[in-house]
Amino acid sequence: MDSSDPATKADEPPPPPITSTPPVLEPPPPAAPARVPFRFHGSAAEYFRIWIVNTLLTILTLGVFSAWAKVRKRRYLRGNTELLGHRFDYTADPRRILIGNVIVVVLFLGYALFGAVYPALRLLALALTVLFLPWIIVRSHAFNAHHTMWRGLRFRFHPSLSAAVMIYLLKPLLIPLTLGLYYPAWARDRFAFRIQRHRFGTAYFHFETTHGPFYRAHLAAGGIVVIGALFLGFWMQWLTTHNAGHVPTTTQTLPGLLVYGGFILLAKHYAFAKLFNPVWNGTRLDQHRFRASLRSGRWIGLQLTNLAAIIVSCGLLYPWALIRSARCALESLELEPAGSLDEIAPMGSSSGSAVGDSAAEFAGFDFGL
């Protein structure tokens, strides 16, 4: 076993079942907290085989199998992620994801069909979707947290609806009022909402990253978008002068739009790369800290080559791109335990938590977020 958990190493010497050996002497490095890396064991070739078979089955079953495909994908990614010798597990029942999918498809079809006849209904449906968004988000988080396990314990997400309404419906209203200046703060609050409402057994997640890194990352990303917009502007200007006064057609504007889209993608990956380290370094699980050291240049290069590979291969290299991204992100992440993690227990007593389990089970759906 390559278990690097300091707590489990010295377990061999004691002879047979003497009730239980006192685990007090165990932590060998009492001083400087050792960092333990996250490891990723996924293989692109193996995942390609899984993905292609699942995609084919999804096509042949007209999308019904997509719920099973999604669970297999998540199980594969979590099952190949190792921390302290243990892998993560995903235990969701595909049938529940199927229910979420069916709800989304039925609502969308209803929207498309009735919306064509009664345009007013479209606005109503859109308004309802926006109103339900916070509920959908918290339920999805709760569902996925509940079904993610490590060392036999489940993660949890506290699905507070009022806080979600605040974060996803009310606070965004401030963005246009402040001419976008509030956006980075909103992005930070979203992370805070998401991370702080998660826990792992009895251990709580805390989020301490300040607004600074968010403002820096989004300012630079905004700059990239502005450059793209300027390019698009020049392109349109050039078209109108060379088009003898005609309004440029869509095919003529398309190259400009594509380049603009490229800049937006670049900005998105830039913001992700620049925020990865501050977000994880500001995240705690009780007193255990995370340490991230993602090189943003490497991440952006990786994402751009991923995009090129996916386009050139007509999507066939998507599994390769996914595995590469997961490996890059996970291998730049470490846990800095402040002592043993062994004291973490499930929330509540075992019998009580079973009730809680099934309650969360009933409340949760996955809406593909």
Added chain:
Amino acid sequence: MIPALYCDGQTARSHPVEIAFLSNGALHLTGSDIDRVIPPFEFHASDTLGQIPRFIRLRAGGVVEVPATPTAFPSRIHEPASRFSRILHALESHSGIAALATLLIIACIVAAVWRGLPALAHHVAFAVPEKIETQAGNAALTVFAQAFPRSQLEYFEQHRVRRQLERLLAARQVHLPPRVVFFSMEMPNAFALPGGVIVVSDELVRLSTHDDEIAAVLAHELGHIEHRHGLQSVLRNSSALLLVGTVTGDLSTIGTFSASLPFLLLQFGYARDFEREADTFAIDLLRSAEIDPGRLADILTALEAARPVSGPDFAYLSTHPSTAERIASLRKITAPEMSADAPR
């Protein structure tokens, strides 16, 4: 004995254990402070997926994490429900199956394009505003005008054709007012362009032996117009335009693309399904205008005979073996009327 890791579900503590399956299917866990036998119905193993570990979940709480080794699990511990996942895992572990699945997916996409693109082109063509259709027709006509000399027909000859058009329109209108344009093309021919433009060659007018034959040709071309076959062909041949048109609804570029339509029509004609549709339309229209639909077969036969032998026959054959076939089916459809006509 298989090395594994056990967590009791009460804490996040990890216990290195060894597991073994007893003859009755029970699970035997042994470790430094653990020696438990778990009955077969008290645990459930997760499905095999790639090389990820198997998680044996104990109903009483706790998980045994078993590193993936192909021989670790005796087959009898598989519950019946997991037979499906065993098949799935077998499919997922074969490179050959993966290659086959890739080919099948590509085949599915090709089939969707094959059947889906024409359907989409049909849908989009009927959504195009009249103004844009007319503009597209003018663009195509400009190209025609550059390629062929002006008509040598006398006014009364042109008038004869136009009168037949009026006769047909009196029986049935199409979605926009059609007009006839004449060119000298060195062979008898007729085309329908988008925007209600019917191109007729001088030679066709001279080939016809009866006004009803002209009417039959025009009825066929009106069928192309009513079904927007010109636009559909342009859209079918430009998937980029189709994509842009479907997504944005902006079809202002259709004019540029329809400039290529004349060449296409000269070389290949309309697609077979379009010809069939136009024939059906023509028969209906001719009947309601009280013209013998058999005239269409007559003029087609004459066209076939007049076609230069050294012409681009191979191209014509690939998409148009239908001419003979069309004549045959037209004769079959119109046979009762012909026989009714015969005694007279």
